[in-house]
Amino acid sequence: MRQTFDETTDPGFGARHLPLLRREMQAQGLDGFLVPHEDEHQNEYLPAANDRLAWISGFTGSAGAGVVMKDKAAVFADGRYTVQVKAQVDQGQFELRDFNETAVARYLSEQPKGSVVGYDPRLHSPDALARMQKTAKRAGVTLKPVDSNPLDSAWGAERPAQPQAPVVPHPLEYAGEDAADKRARIGRAIEEAGADMALLTAPTSVAWLFNIRGGDVIRSPLPLGQALIDGDGRARLYLDPAKVTNELPGWLGEDVTLEHPDTLAAALDETSGRAVLIDPGQSAAWYFDRVEAAGGTVVRGQDPCTLPRAVKNPVEIEGSRQAHIRDGAALARFLHWLDTEAQQTLPDERAVVEKLEQFREGTGALMDLSFDTIAGSGPNGALPHxxxxxxxxxxxxxxxxxxxxxxxxxLDGTTDVTRTIAVGEPSDDKRRMFTLVLKGHIAMAVVRFPEGTTGHQLDALARHPLWMAGHDYDHGTGHGVGSYLGVHEGPQRIAKAVNTQPLLTGMIVSNEPGYYREGHWGIRIETLQVVTPPEAIDGGERPMHGFEQLTLAPLDRRLIDVDLLTIDERAYVDAYHAEVLAKVGPLLDGAVLDWLTVQCAAL
Structure with a gap:
């Protein structure tokens, strides 16, 4: 579980691996090849066997892409990885470019007319491919699907084996709903979508639907696999037999058949005359092509598990509360260490990350980190990720x-929290900027909103105090979070970008405004919160949703300029800190409890 820090990888990756790939490209008549970060399951975090972009370039970020041509190559990474990509990638072999929705297509349009660029249809969503194909065609560049991935051939015997972590039941005491009931619900949704069956390729959906968890993907307890589920709720689950434990068949029940992944292609070949629901945002183009070639009808639509998974049931919500109380005790011990010993010894970021993990491991309940810990000191804190x-x-x-x-x-929940800590005595400028971020954070914590409201409509509330002072931040304000699943979960989000998904009772989202002064320091305050049922407001005419705070970690009092807070904002901070002390305090004693008591005193 220990987080590793050897993130520079081997600067010779490009020099050694590019010739191997180019040899395989030449054998297939290709002038170039697309190397996405995503794998066959469109995962954010990848098993080593599927991290093709890392193998060819050395870049290990959770998003990005690569393009390898006969005589040049490029790696694409967004602003989260500005420092990391420069540290990991040999710039003598790869040009570094900013990554966005059109970046790869734009690079393809710069290639010589007549170039043939290959791609593996198992690794690209159909919509992303369509955008690239449109741009490439205008430039006279041909995108060609390959049956055999030349990078995989080049990787050869050195490629790690596919993960085979045991797939285990996720008990009802954590899941809160029987898998058979879930399948019945999803079956009805499939029929309502006008389909006979649905293809599930997202490991999060497979894990949620069948109440199972695995260990194939770091930072997320996911089993790699696929499923076909019919409108009557019966399903075929495609898992490597090596991952199937003795208890799993009985747990799944007689209406779920375990199949070998190699048989999925044949199953899709038998969809003639049937309508198959496939999510173009979560499934690769290969699946669409296979069903259509078989004479089946593809119904393009959202994975039917996505929304039900995002709306947590009462058991999952209570589990998240308990996970955050436990995590809060670990955070209190960590923040106490930062405020005492670390203020004197001034450890480096590596030691900070390891210390936080030690405290989380000390709970005795930690299964894994939910993502690689970010610890930015001074100028590094100005890089959001x-x-x-x-x-x-x-x-x-x-x-x-x-x-x-x-x-x-x-097992009972996934946590994600950001705190910003003063090292020594903070300046008035730092206190002012922290408090502006805090004011936006409070606005998002206390807002009430009617049914049908989206995160896009709320986003400006968190930015308003910064905007009024002429500042902003360039990331979203909130992302969905899973229940012992992925730390980043849709379809809900809070951001400037338009999102049509209303916030529904039971959805968990982060609340994380920030401010970043390039070259100096960064500030972010992140707390997870769950959408509460709509309730009447005294004197109001419509019931309103709100948020219940889940994260329990004190704010650094030294960074709060109380004079910039309104009376109501001060009351919120005092009430929040009182809740932290009441819920986390019983798990602490001695110097840490004394410290937390002082930190949580009224402003």
């Missing part, structure tokens, strides 16, 4: 700030 990598690790510095963003995977 910075990871401490060997060439960039800094020590804590007096007079600066430390931003720490991390989370844990527990």
């Amino acid at each position: 910075y990871k401490p990598v060997t060439r960039t690790i800094r020590r804590m510095e007096k007079g600066s700030l430390l931003l720490v963003d991390g989370g844990g995977q527990y």
Whole structure:
């Protein structure tokens, strides 16, 4: 479980691996080849065997892409990985470019007319491919699907084996709903969508629907597999037999058949005359092509498990509460260490990350981290998704700030929290900016909103105090979070970008406004919160949703400029800190409890 820090990888990757890939490309008559970060399951985090972009380039970020041509190559990474991609990728072999929805297509349009660029249809969504094909065609570049991935052939015997972690039941005491009932619900949704069956390729959907968990993917308890589910709720689950435990068949029940993954293609070949629901946002183009070639009808639509999974049931919500109380005790011990010993020894970011993980492991319930911990000291904190990598690790510095963003995977819930800590005495400027971020955070915590409201419609509330002072931040304000599943979960989100999914009772979202002064320091405050049922407001005419705070970790009082807070905002901070002390305090004693009591005193 220990987080690793050897993130520079081997700078010789490109020099060694590019010739191997180019040889395979030449054998297939290709002038270029697309290397997405995504694997066959469109995962954010990948098993080593599927991290093709890392093998060819050395870049290990959770998003990005690569294009390899005969005489040049490029790696694409977004602003989260500015430091990491430069540390990991040999710029003598790869050009580094910013990553966005059109970046790869734009690069393809720059290639010589007549170029043939291959792609593996198992790794690209149909919509992403359509965008690239449109741009490439205008430029006279042909995108060609390959039956055999040339990168996989080049990787050869050195490629790690596919993971075979045991697939285990996720008990009802954590899941809150029997898998048979879930399948019945999903079956009805399939029929309502005008389909006979649905193809599920997202491991999160497979894990949720069958109440199972696995260990094939780091930071997420996912089993790699697929499923076909019929309108009557019967299903075929495609799992490597090596991952099937003795208890699994009985757990799944007689209406679920376990199949070998190699037989899925044949099953799709038998869909003639049937309508198959497939999500173009979560399934690769290969599945669409296979069903259509078989004479089946593809019904393009959202994975039917996506929305039910996002709306947590009462058991899952209570599990999340308990996970956050447990996690809160670990955070209190960590923040106490930062405020005492670390203020004197000024450890580096690596030591900070390891210390936080030690405290989480000390709960005795941690299954994994929910993502690689972010710890940014001074200028590194100004990079919103910075990871401490060997060439960039800094020590804590007096007079600066430390931003720490991390989370844990527990059987009863997934956590994700960010706190910003003053190292030494903060300046008035830092206190002012922290308090502006805090004001936006509070606005998002206390807002009431009617049914049908989307996260897009709320986003400006978190930014308003910063906007009024001429500032902003360039990431979203909130993402969905799973229940012992992925730390990033849709379809809900809070961001400037338009999102049509209303916030529904039981959805968990993060609340994480920030401010980043490039080259100096960064501030972010992140708390998870769950949407509450609509309730009447005294004197109001419509019931309103709200948020219940789940994360329980004190704010750094030294960074709060109380004079900038309204009376109501001060009351919120006092009430929040009182709740932290009441729920987390019983798990602490001695110096840590004394420290937390002081931190949670009224402003």
